[in-house]
Amino acid sequence: ETGVTQTPRHLVMGMTNKKSLKCEQHLGHNAMYWYKQSAKKPLELMFVYSLEERVENNSVPSRFSPECPNSSHLFLHLHTLQPEDSALYLCASSQELGQIMQSNTEAFFGQGTRLTVV
Amino acid sequence: QQPVQSPQAVILREGEDAVINCSSSKALYSVHWYRQKHGEAPVFLMILLKGGEQKGHDKISASFNEKKQQSSLYLTASQLSYSGTYFCGTENDDYKLSFGAGTTVTVRA
Numbered sequence: 001e002t003g004v005t006q007t008p009r010h011l012v013m014g015m016t017n018k019k020s021l022k023c024e025q026h027l028g029h030n031a032m033y034w035y036k037q038s039a040k041k042p043l044e045l046m047f048v049y050s051l052e053e054r055v056e057n058n059s060v061p062s063r064f065s066p067e068c069p070n071s072s073h074l075f076l077h078l079h080t081l082q083p084e085d086s087a088l089y090l091c092a093s094s095q096e097l098g099q100i101m102q103s104n105t106e107a108f109f110g111q112g113t114r115l116t117v118v
Numbered sequence: 119q120q121p122v123q124s125p126q127a128v129i130l131r132e133g134e135d136a137v138i139n140c141s142s143s144k145a146l147y148s149v150h151w152y153r154q155k156h157g158e159a160p161v162f163l164m165i166l167l168k169g170g171e172q173k174g175h176d177k178i179s180a181s182f183n184e185k186k187q188q189s190s191l192y193l194t195a196s197q198l199s200y201s202g203t204y205f206c207g208t209e210n211d212d213y214k215l216s217f218g219a220g221t222t223v224t225v226r227a
Contacts, residue, residue: 002159033215042120043160043205043217056214090159094215106150107207107215109159 003027006091006110013081014118021076021113023091030096032074033107034066037088049074050096081117088112119144121208123218130196130225138191138221140206149182149189150207150215160205163191196225 004025013019023032034046048056049068063085065077074091092107121142128136140149148167152160164173166182166189173180177194189208193200203220210216 002161004159035217040219042219043207045214045216048214058214106162106165107152107160108162109152111159 002108002110004091004093004108004110006089006113008113009111010114010116012116012118013078015081015083017081018077018079020078021089021091021115023074023076023093023110024072025091025093025108025110026072027093027108028095029093029108030071031094032068032071033092033094034074034076035090035092037090037112043090047076078115081115083117086115086117088114119210120216121206121218123204123206123221125221126219127222128224130193130200130223132198132225132227133195134225136193136196136223138193138204138206138223139188140190140208140218141186141188142208142210144187144210146182146184146187146189146208146210148209149180150209151180151189151191152205152207152217153202154205154220155202163204193223196223198225198227201225 007022032049036044046060047066052068067075090112091110094107150165151163154160171182180191182189203222205217205220207215207217
């Protein structure tokens with residue numbers, strides 16, 4: 001148990017559906033991240049939020065829409081996805097956004113949501 | 119810019135040693151190491167902050183060569199519990215934590 005909770009754990013959705021992934025942390029962290037993990041590929045950083053403001057959008061298609069209503073919650077809204085979007089979506093949080101020579105950037109990951117687009 | 123890890127996979131017998139390498143084409147400010155077991159979230163192992171820094175965690179240790187923009191993770195006298203996929207995460211001057219593709223370690227009795 002890392003203190004970062006993701007729901008749902010598994011999601012199957014059609015290409016015309018709209019769904020949302022939820023991430024919650026009560027660790028008092030200020031930075032939250034969405035990563036995509038596909039088979040045999042590096043973890044791909046999608047979005048970064050620091051103090052509820054988006055600081056990074058890593059060239060992610062607009063069919064993925066993040067939302068950070070407060071420092072404890074992060075959502076990923078999904079619509080009109082493609083089969084190649086099927087992957088494990090991981091949420092992570094850290095005390096602070098990565099800063100040079102700081103030790104408090106350790107990332108705590110949630111268990112992930114296994115998404116299958118059919 | 120994502121770091122490059124090698125090897126992609128390694129199979130060990132209990133008690134054997136292994137080295138996993140992580141390199142970046144950009145200047146590194148810190149290197150993180152994580153281990154992910156099948157069906158579980160990645161778990162933080164250690165962070166190295168300074169050039170030449172070395173750290174140890176039980177029989178798992180790592181070094182960070184800032185000049186070479188490389189880090190290595192050393193698994194010593196491996197145990198069955200060491201099995202999993204090891205990821206290095208690198209932090210560049212853009213503050214993003216980017217991960218390598220992972221190295222799958224299988225330790226057999």
